[in-house]
Amino acid sequence: MSYLKKSLRQANTLYSRLSICHSKRYASDGRERRMGKPMLEPEYMRSFPDDGKSPFVNFNRFMNLFEIDYSLNSMRHYLRHSIYRHEVIAQSLDTEKLGRLGADLTAAHTVVRLQGRVQFAGFDKWIEAKGDRMPLPNYKVDNLYLQVADFTGTKVLYEGLECLEGTSLKMLILKDCKNIDDFCLSRLYVLSDTLEFLDISGCSLVTDNGLGALQKLKNLKYLRINDLPNAGNKSLVSLLLQEDNPDLTVLGVDLEALDHMTENSQAPENIVQDSLSTKQSSSDQSQKQADSEKT
Template identity: 35%
Template sequence: MYKFVNGSRFTRQSVLRQCCCGMSKNSDTEDPGKALVVKDLRSKLKESNSVTSDQMQWRTSWHQEQGEHYSFLRTFYKESNNRSLLQKIQSPIDFSPSGIKKWWGKKVDEYEIISQSYIPERHQILGNELAAAHFIVYRGGAVKFFNEDKWIKANEYKEYSLPRHYQTDKYLQAIDCSNMNLRYEGLVNIRGLKKVEWLSLNGCDNMDDWCLDTISNIFSHSLLYLDLRNCPKITYRGIGALYKMQNLKILYLDDFLKSTVYELTCLMLQEVNPDLDIKSDPVTFEIS
């Protein structure tokens, strides 16, 4: 509280400071007991003036006071919301043909990533084998099951014949993803496959080293044939990840002599797996 004396405002600390000063002036003429009182008042005044930073944080934010509301609303909160909004507001809009083309390509990529996401209900109804077959065939690929001679592929109207419910005797033997727009996010749909022996990624532009490392983990126990031609994003790092495929027999590449590091990686891969045959000559494979 403030006190007004003769038009002046005095706080508790100012009054205490004046008392200490007045008593200190007469300390020489008074008894030693008053000197101890002055010393004690000075120490208390010093402690009242020294406030730490922790003591200054007397107010907490609303989400710390109400943790249950914070945890519920956290689902709709992202750290990048304000940043992305400010970037969109401050960045000029490019209406040039190249800018519109770039914007449209970005939207198409976002749609492809969302469309290739994992759908648990599909795998619960069809099982991992048939769910992966539907995922591949619908997007332009082809599949072949064990004990069946024909490949299953969609026609120009995206019509194909695959079971709509789970069957115990259906196991994929071969998958052809040639020229598919397959992405890293779509590989989760083929994680549960058990017996795939043949895989072609020829012409998959979005396949990179991360994708190849994931594929080597999925098919490390079963894959015998792998085609990686026309995959420009795959480097020697991705080729080195194939050491996990101990049963791999045939590996097709564009040119394993394109760089010294690439060639050494292929040689090391053959040293780890002596039965592996790495080829780079063109091969034609027709699906009937």
């Protein structure tokens, strides 16, 4: 008897919930509409919003779990994407910190947090993270200018370079940064007035197009481009950069050998003339040989 009463009580509760859901009005895009007949459909097919008040919302969420691809490749892709999104959020510019600390100190915080190191003007000591302790002040310091930022071997992204805008940075080291690509180098134009030294050695994603984007750095004096496997014409691009900026010294390419090759190479007109003269001399020799045979 108690079991029957319990079953009737549960049925009555379910009926009352269904009645409430059926009569309840939902607002969607400013218009009121009735939910209509409750249906066990996916969330994206229902005409009422997912506000969590319907007893079928949680059931549909549970059923949608069976439609997810749980293969190993899919899980790896999801994990990589989650890690990448976390890195993007962590490296994005904090405007509240920028207003509180200033551009130079905010950039220094970002570099040190990514396991890099920095130097300020007037100080010879490198500042880098030691454990979980941040060796930088958390308040604004006057006359503190960032001069060197070393990202060697870090996971800096395009969003992480945003903090460099507005700084007095003169030396930027991006050596062996596997996430640095052409898109990242195109963002360095914000340092065109101050940057004098740039090291992008070991950035395997950089191509000739990324090197061409460095044309905007008019004050650049030294550029190191060792070990760039995807930049096949980096010597030619370096020559073009030096034509726009005569004060630029490119390290990592043998420009003297390239200049020697270009100086000794013949122009297309000379090559054509040499070929024509060779053909004429060979035809003359063959004619003389034919005449001698006749005689």
